[in-house]
Amino acid sequence: xxxxxxxxxxxxxxxxxxxxxxxxLNGDFDRPFRNVQIDAxxxxxxxxxxxLAAKTQYLGRKVVAIKDSRRFDNDKCYVFFKNNCPxxxxxxxxxxxxxxxxxDVLFCCQHLENGSHGCDKAHWEIYDRNVGFDTPVVNGSWRxxxxxxxx
Numbered sequence: 001x002x003x004x005x006x007x008x009x010x011x012x013x014x015x016x017x018x019x020x021x022x023x024x025l026n027g028d029f030d031r032p033f034r035n036v037q038i039d040a041x042x043x044x045x046x047x048x049x050x051x052l053a054a055k056t057q058y059l060g061r062k063v064v065a066i067k068d069s070r071r072f073d074n075d076k077c078y079v080f081f082k083n084n085c086p087x088x089x090x091x092x093x094x095x096x097x098x099x100x101x102x103x104d105v106l107f108c109c110q111h112l113e114n115g116s117h118g119c120d121k122a123h124w125e126i127y128d129r130n131v132g133f134d135t136p137v138v139n140g141s142w143r144x145x146x147x148x149x150x151x
Contacts, residue, residue: 016078018074020060020063020079021067029053030053031053032050034049040052041078041079042082043081044082046091062109062145063095066145066149069149071107071149076101077099077100078100079097080096090113092110092112094108094110096109107126107128107129109125109127110124126145
């Protein structure tokens, strides 16, 4: 199994989505400590360490919402989180769903707020490995994301 190293040097990608959801719902990632948030799956960030717990709660609920998708297997995939610093605009967050065995990113799910990455309104962009990462397969609301993953 290929594992990522967070920018802080910790392993990421050693917990299935099933296990992440179990631990998330159990409150294991509620504490704002850096090591707790890295354990939740944070790979890289440019925000304050103290901001990660709230971001984990927000993005973790999104992972739970798509857990029944037929597009990936919760027991064969992991999730990691990243806080991005673009060249233009504000910071924005995303989570990626990856294959446990190869470490390949299968889906990249970006939450762009107004002003982040040069956008003029809050929305989600979903990129799917099966169709290439050049163009988002979803560019819209969270409802659009749910429709994509749950169809």
